[in-house]
Amino acid sequence: MGQAGQLPLRERNKQRTVQRIIDAAFELFQTTGYHQTTMDAIAEKAEVSRATLFNYFPAKREILVPLTNILYRERVQPEIQACLQMQPTTLQALHRLFLSIYTHILTFPDLYRALQEGSSHQEKAHSTLSAGIGFSESLLAILRSGQSRGEVRTDIPLEKLAQYTGAIYLSLFFPPRERQAEVTLHAEYHADIEAVLAFLETALSPGAVATSENNNQEER
The missing domain is CATH 1.10.357 (Tetracycline Repressor; domain 2)
Structure with a gap:
């Protein structure tokens, strides 16, 4: 049991995963461009499976x-x-x-x-x-x-x-x-x-x- 006010471990892990995906996409969009960046490339850089990526973000948009x-x-x-x-x-x-x-x-x-x-x-x-x-x-x-x-x-x-x-x-x-x-x-x-x-x-x-x-x- 976590301390009062602390998010459950599962939720914290979820947030970390989402942040890794966003950070990876951020870097790829800067270096490669939005349109040139693929979902596979984001998944690879974020070190998550393709299924996990699409679970959190069904589309690149x-x-x-x-x-x-x-x-x-x-x-x-x-x-x-x-x-x-x-x-x-x-x-x-x-x-x-x-x-x-x-x-x-x-x-x-x-x-x-x-x-x-x-x-x-x-x-x-x-x-x-x-x-x-x-x-x-x-x-x-x-x-x-x-x-x-x-x-x-x-x-x-x-x-x-x-x-x-x-x-x-x-x-x-x-x-x-x-x-x-x-x-x-x-x-x-x-x-x-x-x-x-x-x-x-x-x-x-x-x-x-007034007008x-x-x-x-x-x-x-």
Whole structure:
């Protein structure tokens, strides 16, 4: 019997196995590329059987969620926390967040492509970018800071504002772009986030509330 609060041995062994698989995939994706890495290669490097690998990750795409989680937690989140300590405007903080995601996650070998692999994978790609990686928490922190300075509207619950903002950002990835040179993708991504920020500047502004109320009165 383990100590109080300690996970059972079986569960700890499971976690170690999963971590070995993720670490192996992480290294192979970096050195070989996502598309060039096979499940057999991951199993061999992680020193697990093929059956064990598929038991934890039925498809290579499934590894993207914990991988993205690691990249976000270790590289993006510290940048955003440091950025917020400098008291940037809401748009400046969102700009830093979107650029940091691109720099530390989307430029990881083949990851951008993997997230755009066909319309049938849109739901999976959305969950990869948004679930469990702290993205929502970062948006909440940025928008909460903006509200404290009167830069962000308060007529909509903060959680909903973060949800809407995240959905607009994630929409940049769909429909998937045709295969292009990375330099082109880089330029298009930067242009896209500038357009998104221009839209959010109006959508998040407290002035949007007054404009909406005036329009409603005119319609009556």
